[in-house]
Amino acid sequence: MSVNVTVRKFDAVIVGAGGAGLRAAIQLSEAGLKTAVLTKVFPTRSHTVAAQGGVAASLGNSEEDHWHWHMYDTVKGSDWLGDQDAIEFMCRKANECVIELEHYGMPFDRTDNGRIYQRPFGGHMSNFGEKPVRRSCAAADRTGHAMLHAMYQRNVKVNTQFFVEWMALDLIRDAEGEVLGVTAMEMETGEIFAFHAKATIFATGGSGRIYYSSTNAFINTGDGVGMAARAGIPLEDMEFWQFHPTGVAGAGVLITEGVRGEGGILRNGQGERFMERYAPNAKDLASRDVVSRAMVTEINEGRGCGPNKDFVLLDITHLPPETIMKRLPGIHEIAVQFAGVDALKEPIPVVPTCHYQMGGIPTNYHGQVVVPGKTSQNEVMPGFYAAGECACASVHGANRLGTNSLLDLLVFGKSAGETAVETLKRTPKAHKELPADAFDRTLARLDRLNHQKGGANVHETRLAMQRSMQKHAGVFRFNDLLKEGVQKILEVQQDVQRTEIQDKSKVFNTARIEALELDNLIEVAVATMVSAEARKESRGAHVRDDAPDTPERPNGRDDANWLKHSLWYKDGNRLDYKSVALRPLSVDTIALKTRAY
């Protein structure tokens, strides 16, 4: 094959320039290491921008708070699947990371006496679950956006080298399994490069585009997760996806919970306020998972709306128009743009929508990628780190608490960078030689795509994947649908292996980029479907119809058999499991109990 691969050498290469990637890069560049950050889009256009809620830290600026209480809430939120060592680490590091961010110039909201203002957020409580506590630090409703700007500026100051509009394609590993960098494509030229590095950090964000209805931006195609899977690294707990009850049907755009807080009502196809049957007290304000499951039950039992009876309605027509325009800014515009309805006069079609990926590339709390080996179930993979939504530390376990996602990317972005710096300083070494087959996987994929004849259409194949995931591994799961879903997604996988693009241009070819992204998405989709089918309990965000709430197994959780992490391997499409770290770093284990609020 005649493709030339230019090799560029760096101490560290980071893939992704959202919150986790930027935070890791600061650590490496400040230590004087030559650091490259590859990103498909300009850093401040990463999906971290969409995070509005804030970042959790037990600063105690407004009332008494403690990292141990935060830890308890996070373990409980995770339905005890989170690793308690990593959770303690994250909650203890939160204050330091938030204050550092403040020093980088993050414009946090302030109290009257100039301290960081904190507000309450769902699931965050004081004194081990007693009452809500003000723990979320925010910058108006643009927390993620402000965070990215502060960290990007800091990176510019410390000379991080950004490669903007570059797509990483595959991980490079040698025969000993050590990670030596990535191959990547410069979109502007279509040329292929290798970034040869002593440390490789993945911070590629979530993969929510595997679902038909997703709140994720189009860039969230699971690139890091897909690359890791192709390189033989298992994916952890991929069955756990957080769904938001009210995404606009057919579009996915999120309608904030505040709409129901202001009096919005969910109705089925018969006009019934069905939440009265599922949650007689809280009704439409019940927790996200309860509302989502009720919506899916209504749809599955034929009481949905529209010609296909595949959505329900969020009704705010009984609210005074001035309340809607004043208290719910932006909702009117979203309804008009994405549902084609005037929400003042007509209800908005909504469905439970994929929002956040709890699983990912397995790491320890140092940000190092870990895999089962001969001596331990968590052997460190030399040279490889991951942080943020693409990684599974695992702090979110089976369900993430709001405002813990921004904290995750700060703490573990920093931790991954810090560990890489320490490792490189402790054992200084030259770049290890690249293996002879370093580029083979990438070149074979590109060659196949360039010469495919009579293949599958990329858009249609992606749609088939998204519809299969939505139908078979949605917010409420059924044994028969999951079994059928495994077959369907494997069929889609066959099509992904024979996608064809009409435009073969080298320079700035978005069709090629989308085909390569689909190669990553399908790995995530298969991992999700297979892991979900296999886990025969209900836990956190994974809720099965055949694992209901019983006195013996409250909420359908089965600790005797399923208190363990799933590990999906691409090779052989097989599953393995590893135990949950129940022992924290310095405090007592937060003992198992029923998750109830």
Next chain:
Amino acid sequence: MNEPVAELRRVRNERLRWHSRRALLELDIVFTRFWQRVGDELDAATALTLERLLAMEDHDLWELVSGRTTSDDPQLEELAARLRATR
């Protein structure tokens, strides 16, 4: 159209298409509709305005495109209105 000119136009459109990939899903959908409508027939003047529009920060861009704010620049305002109307 001769080949070099056609290739220049293709690359310009592809670059703009990629810059239409945003941090917010709202904008991704709006720009997808726009590209489905204009296809490869984007005229030079609109392309220049689109380039300026795409240089905006995502939240500000969504406020403008959704009609919650306005721009002093009549070209940006006109294109934002066109995006808003494309469904």
